[in-house]
Amino acid sequence: MKQLKDIAKKHKKDTYSLSFTAFVIGAMTVTQALLIVSIVMLIFLEEKSFSAVTSQLATLLVVFSLRGGFSYIHGKIGIGMASKAKNHFRKSLITQYTNNPIQTSIKGQSGKRVTLVTDVVDEIDPYFSKYYPQRILSSIVSLMLLAAVFWQNWVSGVIMLVTAPLIPIFMIIIGKKTEKKAIQQLEKLTSLAGKFLDSLQGLITLKLFGKGREEAAAIKKSSMEYRTATMDVLKFAFLSSLVLELISMLGIALISLEVGLRLVVYQNISFFAAFFVLAIAPEFYKTLKDVGSAFHAGKGSIAAAQKIVDELEESDQIIQWGNEQLSQAAGPPSIRLNNLSFTYGEDHFSLEGIDAAFDPYSQIAIVGPSGSGKTSLLHLIAGMYLPSTGEVLINNQSLFNYDEGEWFDKLIYISQDPYIFSGTIKDNILIACPGKNISQEVLTYVLEKAGLTELIGQLEDGTNTLIGEGGRGLSGGERQRIALARAFLKRPSIILFDEPTVGLDLYTESILQESIKELAQNATIITVAHRLHTIKQADCILYLEKGTLIGKGTHQELIENTKDYLTMLEEQQGGIAG
Numbered sequence: 041m042k043q044l045k046d047i048a049k050k051h052k053k054d055t056y057s058l059s060f061t062a063f064v065i066g067a068m069t070v071t072q073a074l075l076i077v078s079i080v081m082l083i084f085l086e087e088k089s090f091s092a093v094t095s096q097l098a099t100l101l102v103v104f105s106l107r108g109g110f111s112y113i114h115g116k117i118g119i120g121m122a123s124k125a126k127n128h129f130r131k132s133l134i135t136q137y138t139n140n141p142i143q144t145s146i147k148g149q150s151g152k153r154v155t156l157v158t159d160v161v162d163e164i165d166p167y168f169s170k171y172y173p174q175r176i177l178s179s180i181v182s183l184m185l186l187a188a189v190f191w192q193n194w195v196s197g198v199i200m201l202v203t204a205p206l207i208p209i210f211m212i213i214i215g216k217k218t219e220k221k222a223i224q225q226l227e228k229l230t231s232l233a234g235k236f237l238d239s240l241q242g243l244i245t246l247k248l249f250g251k252g253r254e255e256a257a258a259i260k261k262s263s264m265e266y267r268t269a270t271m272d273v274l275k276f277a278f279l280s281s282l283v284l285e286l287i288s289m290l291g292i293a294l295i296s297l298e299v300g301l302r303l304v305v306y307q308n309i310s311f312f313a314a315f316f317v318l319a320i321a322p323e324f325y326k327t328l329k330d331v332g333s334a335f336h337a338g339k340g341s342i343a344a345a346q347k348i349v350d351e352l353e354e355s356d357q358i359i360q361w362g363n364e365q366l367s368q369a370a371g372p373p374s375i376r377l378n379n380l381s382f383t384y385g386e387d388h389f390s391l392e393g394i395d396a397a398f399d400p401y402s403q404i405a406i407v408g409p410s411g412s413g414k415t416s417l418l419h420l421i422a423g424m425y426l427p428s429t430g431e432v433l434i435n436n437q438s439l440f441n442y443d444e445g446e447w448f449d450k451l452i453y454i455s456q457d458p459y460i461f462s463g464t465i466k467d468n469i470l471i472a473c474p475g476k477n478i479s480q481e482v483l484t485y486v487l488e489k490a491g492l493t494e495l496i497g498q499l500e501d502g503t504n505t506l507i508g509e510g511g512r513g514l515s516g517g518e519r520q521r522i523a524l525a526r527a528f529l530k531r532p533s534i535i536l537f538d539e540p541t542v543g544l545d546l547y548t549e550s551i552l553q554e555s556i557k558e559l560a561q562n563a564t565i566i567t568v569a570h571r572l573h574t575i576k577q578a579d580c581i582l583y584l585e586k587g588t589l590i591g592k593g594t595h596q597e598l599i600e601n602t603k604d605y606l607t608m609l610e611e612q613q614g615g616i617a618g
C-alpha cells in the first residue's frame with residue numbers, strides 16, 4: 041500500500057486534477073438535482089407549460105454533458121496514472137534483472153519473472169485507474185452532497201452521516217480478507233507460469249521418461265489451484281457488492297421514510313426540500329458504494345505491489361566494473377586467486393578460501409568429484425559471479441577494477457554445451473568479434489581450424505544456413521566446433537574451458553585437442569578437466585572437494601601428496617578417455 045501511495049504522492053499534478061474534476065462533478069450533481077426538482081415543481085405543482093421550462097431543460101442538458109465530460113476526464117487521468125505506475129514497476133523490475141543478468145539467469149525461475157513483469161504488473165492497474173480516482177471523487181462529492189442535504193433538511197443529513205460510515209467499516213473488514221486471497225491468487229499464478237515453462241523446456245526429457253501424462257496432470261492441478269484462488273477472490277467481490285448494495289438501500293429507505301413522514305404526516309418540510317433530498321440520497325450512497333467496489337479491485341493491486349516489492353528487495357549484489365585498461369602488451373595477464381570464496385546463498389553450496397596463481401601461457405586444470413565446485417570456480421574467474429570474500433587478481437589488480445568490455449575482449453568461455461543463437465552459422469561465429477568486418481578468407485580459415493569445412497560444404501546455403509531456434513539443429517559435437525570457431529576468430533589470451541563430460545565423436549574429440557593445443561600457444565588455458573590427457577598435460581592442477589582446494593601442483597606432485605586425487609584417478613581410470 042505504501043509503495044502505491046508513494047507513487048500517487050509523486051504525481052501531485054494528477055491528484056490536483058482529479059480533485060478539481062471531482063469538485064466539478066460534485067457541483068454538477070447538486071445542480072442537476074436542483075434543476076430536476078425545480079422543473080418537476082414548475083410542471084406538476086405550478087402547472088406551467090413546457091415552454092416555460094425550456095431554459096431549465098437546456099441548462100439541465102448542459103449540466104448532464106458537463107458531468108459526463110468531467111467524469112470521462114476523471115477516468116482518463118486515472119488511466120494515465122495507472123500507465124505511469126505500471127511503467128515505473130516494469131522499469132524497476134527490468135533494471136533489477138538487467139543490472140546483473142548473469143546472476144538473474146543463473147537463478148532461473150524465468151516463468152515467474154516473466155509473469156511478474158507482465159501479468160503481476162498489470163494487476164497494479166485497478167488501484168490507479170479505479171480505486172484512487174474513485175476515492176478522491178467519492179470523498180469530495182459525498183461531502184458536497186452531504187452539505188447540500190444539510191442545507192435543505194438537517195435530519196436527513198444526520199441519517200446519512202450515521203449510515204455512511206458503515207460502508208468504509210465494511211470495506212476495511214472485507215478488504216483485509218480480500219488482500220490475503222489476492223496474494224494467494226498471485227502466488228498460484230506465478231507458480232503456474234513457472235511450472236508451465238519448466239515443463240515446456242523439459243518436454244523431451246519428460247516424454248523419454250514417460251512422465252508426459254503425470255506432468256500434464258501436475259499442470260492441470262496447478263491451473264485448478266489458480267482457478268480456485270481466483271474464485272475465492274471473486275466470491276469476496278460478489279459478497280462485498282451485495283453488502284454494499286444492502287447498506288445503501290437501507291440508507292435510502294430510512295431517508296425516504298423520514299422525508300415521507302415529515303412531508304405527509306407532520307407536514308413540516310417543503311416539497312422542494314423533500315424531493316431534493318430524495319434526488320440526492322441515491323447519488324450519495326452510489327458514490328460511497330462505488331468507492332467500496334473500487335477498493336476491492338484496488339486490493340488486488342496492493343497484493344501485486346507487495347509481490348513486486350519483495351522481488352525488488354531480493355537484491356543481488358551488483359557487479360561493478362571499473363575502467364582500468366588491461367595492458368595492451370601482447371600476451372595473457374597473470375591471474376591470481378586470493379582467498380577466493382563464494383556461496384550460492386545461505387545453506388547452499390560454497391567455495392572456501394581458494395588461493396592459486398597462474399602464470400601467463402600456463403595450462404591449468406581444475407579437477408574434482410562431481411559437484412565439488414569446478415564450474416563455479418570457472419565462473420568466478422570469468423567475472424560472472426561476485427566473490428563473497430577474496431578476489432581474482434589480474435596483473436595484480438582486482439578483476440573488477442578493469443573495464444568489463446576490455447576483460448571480456450581478452451577472454452573466451454567455452455562451456456560444455458555452447459549456446460547457439462537463432463541465426464545463420466556465420467552470425468553464430470561472428471558474435472566472437474562484434475562490429476568487426478571479417479573477410480571471407482578469415483572465415484574460411486576459422487571454419488577449417490574448427491573442423492567445420494566439411495559440414496558447411498554439405499549445406500546448400502553454406503555458412504548462411506539458419507541454425508538454432510527457427511533453423512536446423514546441431515549435434516553436441518557441431519556445437520563444440522562452432523564454439524571453437526568463435527575462439528579461433530577471437531584469438532583470446534585467456535581461455536576458460538569446461539571440458540565436455542559426455543563422450544564426443546572421435547572427429548570432434550581430435551579437433552578439440554588440436555585446436556586447444558594451437559590456441560594455447562597464445563593464451564592461458566584454465567580447463568575444468570575430465571580427460572586424463574588434459575590433466576596430465578597441465579602445468580598446474582587444482583584438486584577440489586566440496587568447494588575446498590585440497591591439493592595443488594603438477595600431476596606427479598598431486599599423486600605423491602594428495603591421496604584423494606590418486607583415489608579419484610584410480611576410480612575414474614576406466615571412465616576417463618586417456
Ligand SMILES: Nc1ncnc2c1ncn2[C@@H]1O[C@H](COP(=O)(O)OP(=O)(O)OP(=O)(O)O)[C@@H](O)[C@H]1O
Pocket residue numbers: 146147384388389408409410411412413414415416417568
Ligand atoms: N544456481 C545455483 N544455486 C545453488 N546451488 C548451485 C547453483 N549452481 C550450482 N549449484 C551447486 O553448487 C555445487 C557445485 O556446482 P558446480 O557446477 O560448480 O560443480 P562441478 O564440480 O562443476 O560439477 P560437475 O563436475 O558435475 O559439472 C553443486 O552442488 C551444485 O548443486
